[in-house]
Amino acid sequence: MILKVNNVSKHFQGVKAVNGTSFHVEEKEIVGVIGPNGAGKTTLFNLISGSLPVTSGTIEFKGETITNQKAYILCKKGIGRTYQVVKPFGTISVLENVMVGAFNKHNSRDQAAKISKEILKQVGLYEKRDQIGNSLTLADKKRLEVAKALATQPALLLLDEVMAGLNPSEVKEILPLILQLRDEGITIVIIEHLMEVVMTICDRIVVVHHGEKIAEGTPKEIANHPEVIKAYLGDEVSYA
Numbered sequence: 001m002i003l004k005v006n007n008v009s010k011h012f013q014g015v016k017a018v019n020g021t022s023f024h025v026e027e028k029e030i031v032g033v034i035g036p037n038g039a040g041k042t043t044l045f046n047l048i049s050g051s052l053p054v055t056s057g058t059i060e061f062k063g064e065t066i067t068n069q070k071a072y073i074l075c076k077k078g079i080g081r082t083y084q085v086v087k088p089f090g091t092i093s094v095l096e097n098v099m100v101g102a103f104n105k106h107n108s109r110d111q112a113a114k115i116s117k118e119i120l121k122q123v124g125l126y127e128k129r130d131q132i133g134n135s136l137t138l139a140d141k142k143r144l145e146v147a148k149a150l151a152t153q154p155a156l157l158l159l160d161e162v163m164a165g166l167n168p169s170e171v172k173e174i175l176p177l178i179l180q181l182r183d184e185g186i187t188i189v190i191i192e193h194l195m196e197v198v199m200t201i202c203d204r205i206v207v208v209h210h211g212e213k214i215a216e217g218t219p220k221e222i223a224n225h226p227e228v229i230k231a232y233l234g235d236e237v238s239y240a
């Protein structure tokens with residue numbers, strides 16, 4: 001088991017963004033986190049990656065309790081993440097953007113550049129390595145987000161809506177990349193609102209609603225789960 005989230009809560013004043021959630025992730029699994037808007041998905045990622053402290057509960061990574069450790073320390077330990085809102089360093093090149101991630105593990109500029117070029121080839125951005133970050137299309141900015149996270153050489157990669165805003169053919173292009181990363185040994189937790197994507201690539205799915213886990217299972221189990229159907233088809237109509 002690579003990740004264990006034990007009864008974790010995050011309350012913002014009166015808002016119970018995450019409320020007593022528990023789940024685990026096995027090595028090399030692809031686990032989807034789904035739920036309606038505001039369900040607490042991104043907050044969960046912020047807690048796992050150390051961007052926010054928990055209100056209560058514990059988080060274990062590779063058997064070690066890592067609750068409330070700083071984000072840069074968790075990054076060094078192997079937890080990488082992308083952000084829902086893509087934020088490339090707009091005025092430096094695509095290659096330099098990725099190198100920022102690579103410096104997490106490598107002090108030498110040459111070594112960081114070498115690794116970053118390999119990653120750019122893998123995500124299909126090598127030809128655009130000298131372009132400025134801001135000049136990329138949204139689809140390419142999403143690839144760059146993945147590349148920046150990969151450059152930190154994560155064992156566990158948290159992908160936050162990397163396909164939101166992409167057209168169907170762009171989505172089809174990025175799916176094999178995610179499967180390839182898993183084949184290379186990276187464990188993936190993915191927040192994704194595109195059901196066909198989640199159903200296709202995930203081994204298991206965790207469903208959250210109002211900060212609480214309401215279901216967990218294989219894509220098939222989740223698709224037929226009464227609580228999930230209620231959460232999506234009840235008074236909540238939009239989801240992400």
Ligand SMILES: Nc1ncnc2c1ncn2[C@@H]1O[C@H](COP(=O)(O)OP(=O)(O)OP(=O)(O)O)[C@@H](O)[C@H]1O
Nearest residue numbers: 012015017036037038039040041042043044239240
């Ligand atoms: N820093 C914060 N301060 C106060 N409230 C917050 C903060 N971050 C998130 N929230 C609230 O916590 C709840 C969960 O938000 P979160 O962004 O985790 O949901 P989500 O499932 O990722 O939503 P979406 O699908 O819209 O991205 C929401 O009610 C949100 O307004």
